[in-house]
Amino acid sequence: MSTFAEFGNDLYTGKRSIDFVGRQKTWYTVSAVLLVLATIGLFGRGLNIGLEFRGGSEFRVSSVTDFNSFEARSKAAVGTLSTGSDVVVTRIGTDTVRVQTEKFQNTLTDKVITALAREFNVSETKITANTVGASWGQSVTQKAITALIWFLILVSLVLAAYFRTWKMSVAALIALAHDLVITVGIYALAGFEVTPASVIGFLTILGYSLYDTVVVFDKVRENTLAAEGSGRLSYSQAANQAVNQTLVRSINTSVVALLPVASILGIGYFLLGPGTLLDLSLALFVGIAVGTYSSIFIATPVLADLREREPGMIELKKRAMRYQTTQARKSGAAPSDGDLAGQGATKGTGDQDTKDIVHASTGATARPVHPYVQTGPRNQPKRPPKSKR
Amino acid sequence: MAINPHNRGPLRTLTMFLLLVIGLYGLLGAVSTWGTAQRTPKLGLDLQGGTQLILKPKIDKTGPGISEGQIMKAVDIIRARVDGSGISEAEVSTQGNNIVVSLPGTPDRATVASLKKSSQLQMRAVLAEVPMVTEPIPTSTGTATSKPTTPAVGTPQPSATTKPKATSTGTATTAPKSGYPPALAAATTPAPAGTPTATTPNPTTTAPTSGAKPKNGSDPAWVTPALEKQLADLNCADPKQVENIDAANKNEPLVTCSSDPKRPFKYILGPAELLGDTISNATSGQQTTQGGSSSGQWEVRLDLNSQGGKAFCDVTGRIVSLPSPRNEFAIVLDNQVISAPVPNSAICAGTASITGSFTAASSKVLADQLKFGALPMSFEVLTQDTISPTLGGDQLARGLLAGGIGLLLVVAYSLLQYRALGLVTVSSLIIAGLLTYGVVSLFGWSQGFRLTMAGVTGLIVSIGIVADSFILYFERVRDEVRDGRALRAAVETGWARARRTILISDAVNFLAAVVLYALAASNVRGFAFTLMLTTVIDVVVVFMFTHPLLSILANTKFFGQGHRWSGLDPTRLGARNVTYAGRGRVTIAARRAAATEGNQS
Numbered sequence: 010m011s012t013f014a015e016f017g018n019d020l021y022t023g024k025r026s027i028d029f030v031g032r033q034k035t036w037y038t039v040s041a042v043l044l045v046l047a048t049i050g051l052f053g054r055g056l057n058i059g060l061e062f063r064g065g066s067e068f069r070v071s072s073v074t075d076f077n078s079f080e081a082r083s084k085a086a087v088g089t090l091s092t093g094s095d096v097v098v099t100r101i102g103t104d105t106v107r108v109q110t111e112k113f114q115n116t117l118t119d120k121v122i123t124a125l126a127r128e129f130n131v132s133e134t135k136i137t138a139n140t141v142g143a144s145w146g147q148s149v150t151q152k153a154i155t156a157l158i159w160f161l162i163l164v165s166l167v168l169a170a171y172f173r174t175w176k177m178s179v180a181a182l183i184a185l186a187h188d189l190v191i192t193v194g195i196y197a198l199a200g201f202e203v204t205p206a207s208v209i210g211f212l213t214i215l216g217y218s219l220y221d222t223v224v225v226f227d228k229v230r231e232n233t234l235a236a237e238g239s240g241r242l243s244y245s246q247a248a249n250q251a252v253n254q255t256l257v258r259s260i261n262t263s264v265v266a267l268l269p270v271a272s273i274l275g276i277g278y279f280l281l282g283p284g285t286l287l288d289l290s291l292a293l294f295v296g297i298a299v300g301t302y303s304s305i306f307i308a309t310p311v312l313a314d315l316r317e318r319e320p321g322m323i324e325l326k327k328r329a330m331r332y333q334t335t336q337a338r339k340s341g342a343a344p345s346d347g348d349l350a351g352q353g354a355t356k357g358t359g360d361q362d363t364k365d366i367v368h369a370s371t372g373a374t375a376r377p378v379h380p381y382v383q384t385g386p387r388n389q390p391k392r393p394p395k396s397k398r
Numbered sequence: 399m400a401i402n403p404h405n406r407g408p409l410r411t412l413t414m415f416l417l418l419v420i421g422l423y424g425l426l427g428a429v430s431t432w433g434t435a436q437r438t439p440k441l442g443l444d445l446q447g448g449t450q451l452i453l454k455p456k457i458d459k460t461g462p463g464i465s466e467g468q469i470m471k472a473v474d475i476i477r478a479r480v481d482g483s484g485i486s487e488a489e490v491s492t493q494g495n496n497i498v499v500s501l502p503g504t505p506d507r508a509t510v511a512s513l514k515k516s517s518q519l520q521m522r523a524v525l526a527e528v529p530m531v532t533e534p535i536p537t538s539t540g541t542a543t544s545k546p547t548t549p550a551v552g553t554p555q556p557s558a559t560t561k562p563k564a565t566s567t568g569t570a571t572t573a574p575k576s577g578y579p580p581a582l583a584a585a586t587t588p589a590p591a592g593t594p595t596a597t598t599p600n601p602t603t604t605a606p607t608s609g610a611k612p613k614n615g616s617d618p619a620w621v622t623p624a625l626e627k628q629l630a631d632l633n634c635a636d637p638k639q640v641e642n643i644d645a646a647n648k649n650e651p652l653v654t655c656s657s658d659p660k661r662p663f664k665y666i667l668g669p670a671e672l673l674g675d676t677i678s679n680a681t682s683g684q685q686t687t688q689g690g691s692s693s694g695q696w697e698v699r700l701d702l703n704s705q706g707g708k709a710f711c712d713v714t715g716r717i718v719s720l721p722s723p724r725n726e727f728a729i730v731l732d733n734q735v736i737s738a739p740v741p742n743s744a745i746c747a748g749t750a751s752i753t754g755s756f757t758a759a760s761s762k763v764l765a766d767q768l769k770f771g772a773l774p775m776s777f778e779v780l781t782q783d784t785i786s787p788t789l790g791g792d793q794l795a796r797g798l799l800a801g802g803i804g805l806l807l808v809v810a811y812s813l814l815q816y817r818a819l820g821l822v823t824v825s826s827l828i829i830a831g832l833l834t835y836g837v838v839s840l841f842g843w844s845q846g847f848r849l850t851m852a853g854v855t856g857l858i859v860s861i862g863i864v865a866d867s868f869i870l871y872f873e874r875v876r877d878e879v880r881d882g883r884a885l886r887a888a889v890e891t892g893w894a895r896a897r898r899t900i901l902i903s904d905a906v907n908f909l910a911a912v913v914l915y916a917l918a919a920s921n922v923r924g925f926a927f928t929l930m931l932t933t934v935i936d937v938v939v940v941f942m943f944t945h946p947l948l949s950i951l952a953n954t955k956f957f958g959q960g961h962r963w964s965g966l967d968p969t970r971l972g973a974r975n976v977t978y979a980g981r982g983r984v985t986i987a988a989r990r991a992a993a994t995e996g997n998q999s
Binding site: 071 | 779781782783784785792793796797799800801803804805807808811812815851852854855858859861862863865866869870873876877880895898899902903905906907909910911913914916917925929
């Protein structure tokens with residue numbers, strides 16, 4: 010992994026820099042396309058609403074050994090008791106059959122259990138019954154929406170107080186909305202079933218997406234504060250540098266967060282079958298991936314766009330440009346005007362120039378240093394030995 | 399061994415942390431040894447197997463929405479029913495306006511059905527009563543078949559039973575001191591009504607089989623041989639039989655038991671004459687005498703609305719002169735008689751007071767029962783989940799498997815990325831896991847917290863979020879090393895910066911969990927709770943374990959001098975500047991020189 014470590018080093022020093030902020034139009038376009046797709050999926054295809062929202066009964070027969078024409082058999086078993094209901098039968102995992110029907114009365118539920126037990130030759134304790142009123146899912150959703158609104162209000166206040174600017178709150182919330190729409194869109198497009206557990210998952214994504222954005226923004230704040238003090242980088246440049254410097258962290262964190270979720274997803278899909286675990290982990294998996302993307306590619310560019318319009322930031326940009334031009338002249342090559350206009354550190358200039366510019370920002374080799382300092386500790390004059398004196 | 403003075407602070411923090419962990423497990427051990435706690439976390443229904451019902455209380459009458467107090471009463475009703483059915487370890491809790499009933503194992507269907515049925519308070523006139531004994535009592539008059547109706551009622555009471563019967567029926571004077579049954583008196587102004595009126599309910603459709611149509615609720619004509627047999631067969635000690643009693647039909651007589659253990663009787667009751675919704679209020683307090691001073695005797699005061707007041711006036715006026723036990727007026731709740739007071743006059747003022755051998759507590763109970771009986775509530779089943787124990791066990795095992803695999807992957811990845819520093823991550827994760835396990839077990843004891851599948855998912859998800867704090871920290875330290883700081887300084891400055899980020903990001907996460915917990919439904923709650931818990935534990939572990947550990951490690955040769963497997967190797971991290979390492983050694987330059995030499999050779 011030495012290459013990865015080097016990658017991290019280069020990102021930190023600015024030797025290698027990905028222009029996240031400067032090329033915001035590209036990312037915006039990508040996201041816009043994704044959002045349009047998600048919206049089409051949402052309104053065109055619609056969400057695959059789970060049993061909990063529709064209301065109905067679900068039976069799970071476990072320890073089934075004989076799967077021959079299990080669909081027809083379970084339909085027959087249920088059909089003798091209720092007529093004209095649409096029965097959905099699916100096989101889950103290795104030994105479980107799931108039968109979903111319209112809502113039954115309680116006495117009928119017992120009869121269905123008995124019938125299924127006889128049909129599949131298992132004891133009645135192996136069958137779980139689950140009756141859901143349609144209002145259940147609705148009440149969960151209603152609560153979720155209330156929770157969402159409260160969460161957004163609180164978190165905006167906390168972030169605005171912490172970062173001392175409401176623009177960071179706005180940028181973070183835009184990224185959040187982006188994540189949510191895309192995640193729900195993916196659900197619609199892929200036809201994943203939406204259950205109350207997925208709704209929980211969506212809510213958790215909000216938390217995670219914000220968490221990730223906050224980590225990046227903290228570094229952005231640190232860098233931009235330093236830039237405002239030194240006047241060597243424009244806001245966008247400082248923000249871009251921050252994203253680059255936290256990129257390795259972002260990648261590592263997402264991988265570490267995704268690994269356990271992926272393992273739940275795998276176990277849930279292959280061994281457990283549909284249930285709380287699978288629904289939650291699926292929503293989380295999609296959400297974490299999208300959340301990481303948005304905190305890098307959406308949140309920071311949006312923030313930079315918002316902040317660059319401030320008079321103070323325009324002033325800072327001019328100062329930074331003056332400084333960088335003089336620095337470049339000193340080192341022999343003048344940066345093209347397009348450099349700062351494009352708000353990117355790498356655009357239009359060679360690698361060498363970029364390196365110099367970004368080095369300047371870290372302040373490490375900014376000042377011309379006397380040669381002897383670079384050679385290490387000063388050599389003390391030695392007292393010659395007595396014989397030589 | 400002399401302690402490195404740089405290590406003193408971190409060591410002190412580590413010791414405190416160790417004491418915290420020991421304290422936690424000591425507490426857990428203590429409450430499990432001497433208390434009721436179990437050493438492992440309590441498992442939720444979906445992991446343990448069982449039935450969960452979510453009931454939505456419905457008030458039969460249209461009116462204002464359900465208040466919080468009414469919900470609490472509904473919970474009391476349900477809890478009483480669950481306890482009455484003999485199920486242990488059942489839990490009844492609220493969830494917004496819904497009631498969640500969790501029953502372990504698989505209860506029989508009758509139990510589940512009994513929870514759903516509506517609760518309604520009724521008042522019925524007593525037609526006959528017999529002491530509750532396990533064996534059926536052969537009533538002396540049961541054989542008098544020629545006149546099947548009348549004699550069975552007034553006299554079956556063997557007068558030899560020890561009942562004092564303090565009240566002679568006609569007197570409107572004193573309430574019985576400690577006797578039975580309680581007296582029912584007009585509360586403030588005893589308004590003696592004139593003559594017993596016999597105008598109340600007149601059942602039309604359902605006449606008893608024995609021909610003669612009962613004229614009113616106290617008419618002995620209600621009592622048929624079938625009812626008598628039912629009364630004789632009824633065994634109130636058998637919960638099954640008690641459960642089967644159904645008072646739903648208001649126009650029919652009822653055979654039931656008393657739910658008051660102090661007065662173990664079985665009754666035949668007339669049709670319902672008053673329903674609970676006519677009671678506008680019920681309070682308990684000490685009886686006041688004419689002079690206004692407290693008599694020291696507890697009473698339950700009852701306020702009725704105008705319709706109820708009129709019916710009450712009619713009934714009390716009618717039964718006041720009847721022979722015992724037909725002068726008793728039974729209050730039926732949940733199909734059982736909670737009290738059967740004897741009116742000492744016709745009570746027409748719309749308020750009544752029940753006195754008897756009450757204590758402060760028992761009068762309060764009766765008042766509450768009357769009050770929530772004023773709320774004819776039925777329950778709609780929103781969801782019913784039955785999880786078989788084998789399936790629950792499977793779920794748990796596989797959830798743990800998923801967690802184990804996830805943890806292994808995280809460990810492998812962090813070792814790959816951070817080399818020896820990854821071990822710090824792993825040990826911190828293990829410590830965090832230990833803490834979580836202890837706290838969850840402890841919460842299971844103190845708060846009744848149960849770990850559900852969603853909770854387990856929350857725990858697994860939190861692995862990533864907890865590990866992120868370490869990643870953040872290490873990356874900041876690495877950044878400082880890249881800037882050319884010596885490791886010990888890099889750890890301190892890196893920590894100072896990472897700390898802020900960890901705190902704010904955890905605060906956001908915690909906020910999300912709190913909002914979820916406060917506003918969401920039960921299944922979500924388990925998830926939100928574990929998320930909340932792990933966020934707090936994350937902060938504790940990073941501050942009290944990971945940081946001190948890294949500070950100490952920074953003083954070791956392996957990490958401090960940036961061994962290439964330490965994950966903090968300055969060369970690999972591309973430290974550009976010269977670092978003065980003290981005592982005339984210049985680490986980077988020396989290392990670079992050595993490296994180039996090594997490459998050339």
